[in-house]
Amino acid sequence: MSSTTTDTPGTGGSSGADENVPAGEKATRATLKYVDDHFGSAGFLKRSMDKVFPDHWSFMLGEIALYSFVILLLTGVYLTLFFHASQHEVIYNGSYAPLRGVPMTDAYASTLHISFDVRGGLLMRQIHHWAALIFTTSIVVHMFRVFFTGAFRKPRTINWHIGVILMILAILEGFAGYSLPDDLLSGTGLRIAYSVAESIPVVGTYVCYFLFGGNYPGQDIIPRLFIIHVLLVPGILLALIGAHMMILWHQKHTDFPGPGKTENNVIGSKFYPTFFLKTNGFLFMVFGVIAALGAFATINPVWLYGPYSPGQVSAGSQPDWYILFLEGSLRMMPNWETHIFHHTISWNILIPGVIIPGLMFNLMALYPNIEAWATKDKGYHNLLDRPRDVPVRTALGVMSLTFYMILVIGGANDILATTFHWSLQAVTWVLRVLLIVAPPIAFKLTKRFCLGLQHHDEALLHHGVETGIIRRLPHGEYIEIEAELPPEKAEVLAKQIGYVGHSNGHAAITAGTNGHGSNGHATNGNGSGPKGGRLKRPVGLAETARARMEHFLTEEREPVPDAHAADHADEETPVH
């Protein structure tokens, strides 16, 4: 992406050499000079500090994930000082009376020790756990932004792939950490994980024995999860987060279309001081929110769950939220099994536990590639789409989210049943039906909604803003006066709609009422660059499939109703 040049408007005050420098700044300069003398870093620093970041609040959502990860690392280090990753049996003798004298694993006993006998231990545990929930939620929220604005398109497709891997790793990391205390709830979760792995035909049993070092629960899984949780996955996460941000730094941030914004510039604030201060303040605020949660809201009260024992299980055993969709798909699945040659294929676990998440994650990861392949879009995109301008993509996103949400709700079916005094069976059946029926409805509604918003935009451009002033014409007719949009607003709107793809840009809009029916081609979600006509003669099966896919993904922009347009052309002229 060397073709992207950074224009630097925005804040004008660059640091010049002044004579009367305060003492503090003198010291800073001396330090920087010392560093520069040794590393020759001034050029790099200058370039980095002048780096321009666009201003939109939604571009900072990913930072919530970054900062909660920092909090996870800090609190996690503290917890490792006291945690014993061992399944050796001990008799608890600490200060929590309801468990004193109970045999348990060392892992669970040391978690109790952290919670009740280590100074600040419970607070650290709770901050760590809340930070984990905020980490995963913020990743999802960040992905919403990237998906619905089309920020995953070339050249950022690889960074999307890295992001999806980061998300999956975050889920694994969370699950490993949640399992470490070896309490009754997490042990139940591990038992389910064991069974899910076991359900894979042919290799399942071997995979389980390999992972757990024998039959469940065994003596090995907690020490293994500990190394996975504190070394392996965090290491990979750290490396990939580094890559994710370096690619972002190198490719520069995307931005919404706006005045002066093109595919080849970035308009916003310089990294230093504006963005630097914003983002540091943000770090502390995220830390504050998570610390407040850790201080005031109990999370994972392992002392109430009790130590894990294979003979016990609690009602309402649920995992943390990021696994809840898997729990839901397992709970909703009918009890199907097949017996062939003295072997059982457990469809009831294989489908909801392995196949559904496998499909979900793969589709999510590959969506940018599928879209680019179908629409033959090879262009570079540094300007974002507004969700309404790409109705099919937006609708697909909402459809997938609906599917996901129903799975999540399904994971809490018993809590719903008791809370609202519903029948558990009724809840499950309603959710089963919704899982199939609701996503297509969500797709249809979202698409319709997007088209409606498009309509509204076009109406604004062609008719202007309704003023509320009614005028009576000489022949007795009443009309409402419509004020034209201010030219800069009209320009932004035209860009957002995508008319700028044409060389004659603005002219296309004002060209008149019969023009925009044919504008669909230019506005099919890829504002920049010409694309191959989508009715190219299909050759072969793959090409037919691609063409059909493109047809599905590309939604023609609907023209503004003619009656209005006619109005506009003939009778409203004197008003303007």
Add this chain to the structure above:
Amino acid sequence: MENVSTSALTPDTGHRSGRRRFAHAGIVLLVIGLFGFLYAAFAPSHSAATSSDPAIEQGRQLYLQGCSSCHGLNGEGGVTAPSLIGVGAAAADFQMSAGFMPLRNHTAEAERHEPAYDDTEIEQISAYIGSLGPGPAIPTNLDYQSAPLAFGGQLFRTNCAQCHNFAGSGGALTYGKSAPSLSSASPKEIYEAMLTGPENMPVFGDQQITPAQKLAIVNYVRTIKTSPNPGGAGLGRIGPVSETAVAWLVGIGVCVVITMWIGSKV
């Protein structure tokens, strides 16, 4: 018996003498008389109860007014209500003092509400129902505070948590039924519930869980119910679902609002 009598009265069954016929009839009468006597001797007699204990008679009056329309005039049960003969005083005491009985609505299961009777009335009705047949009596030794706490916890997790949840917050059963929360259950109610198995709950008789073990469970439940949450708000003690709601609505919600604030142009 009917067979015997018909054959005795049928003229053409055989060539039996009149005397023998009379002898047969006599035996029949004797047997009938014996049944009647035995019935009179062993059948529950209201008059007997009335004379022995005024509390039982009081209970019977209350029973006739408030309970008999469903459970029958003698506790024999009806179309919509089970028989109360042999359920014991403990069951009646539990149902009424926890407010499940008298039933308000015919829903999937009885709902808990304020008790309809005061303590004396509950005692009297329970005494009457206890007098209908042998069954568990109201427990008298409820000195649970000296029972082993951690042991009670182990018993609770093994026998109770799978329906009532790890902290006794309650849980779902099938078709709209549920294991209720134990938050408002008194020590006596917890004990009686184990003893009598109300609704869908199994009976944990004294052979399965001894009285001493029951007291340990009561101690554990009361201890965790009355102790505060060391980590701040308890979020209903229902596990990760409420944590999920807090993470999304409060945690990330506040963070996103902060993002909008920081990201807004000044």
